[in-house]
Amino acid sequence: MKNSSNQIKITFIIFLVLGITLSSFRREAQNSYNVSLKKNIKPLSHAALSDTTKKDPETGLIVDENLYMVKAQCTGCHSTKLIMANHFTRDGWKQKIRWMQANHNLWELGDTEKQVLDYLEKNYAPIQMVSRRAPLKGIQWYDLKLN
Numbered sequence: 001m002k003n004s005s006n007q008i009k010i011t012f013i014i015f016l017v018l019g020i021t022l023s024s025f026r027r028e029a030q031n032s033y034n035v036s037l038k039k040n041i042k043p044l045s046h047a048a049l050s051d052t053t054k055k056d057p058e059t060g061l062i063v064d065e066n067l068y069m070v071k072a073q074c075t076g077c078h079s080t081k082l083i084m085a086n087h088f089t090r091d092g093w094k095q096k097i098r099w100m101q102a103n104h105n106l107w108e109l110g111d112t113e114k115q116v117l118d119y120l121e122k123n124y125a126p127i128q129m130v131s132r133r134a135p136l137k138g139i140q141w142y143d144l145k146l147n
């Protein structure tokens with residue numbers, strides 16, 4: 001009887017220590033994930049927010065000097081909505097291209113890859129939505145007099 005209650009205690013302690021150790025690892029992993037996320041997020045650029053950004057009527061993509069290359073290389077297989085719905089870093093876009101090359105018969109882009117990546121990095125980078133007002137600054141608090 002004595003022996004088995006000791007066993008229960010020891011098992012309990014082992015689980016407790018394991019739990020604490022694992023949860024601290026998790027927090028660390030989460031933090032470094034958040035940091036790497038934040039590093040890659042730029043505040044939403046004026047161009048991306050603005051309703052007046054010029055869009056190509058045919059594809060809906062943002063107009064700039066490299067758009068013609070993106071139209072040439074990226075519109076053959078799927079809607080440009082797939083492009084517009086995504087926001088990646090240059091490296092992220094490169095990985096998407098590699099993924100399509102490996103799995104979906106996308107051809108080698110050769111020298112044009114730089115233009116395509118320039119375009120995607122500039123116009124479809126990760127964004128941070130402005131959904132809350134900035135905290136108030138320099139507030140002058142006063143005592144509320146009730147009578």
Ligand code: HEC
Nearest residue numbers: 073074076077078082083086096097100104105106107116
């Ligand atoms: C040879 C055909 C082909 C071409 C050309 C092509 N893609 Fe794709 N792409 C695909 C296929 C297939 C999918 C998967 C579609 C699906 O999941 O419905 C895809 C999916 C995507 C996605 C969504 C990825 C995801 O994670 O859901 C993006 C973004 C994308 N393509 C961007 C591009 C860009 C940028 C180019 C130009 C460099 C391009 N595609 C050219 C075949 C192609």
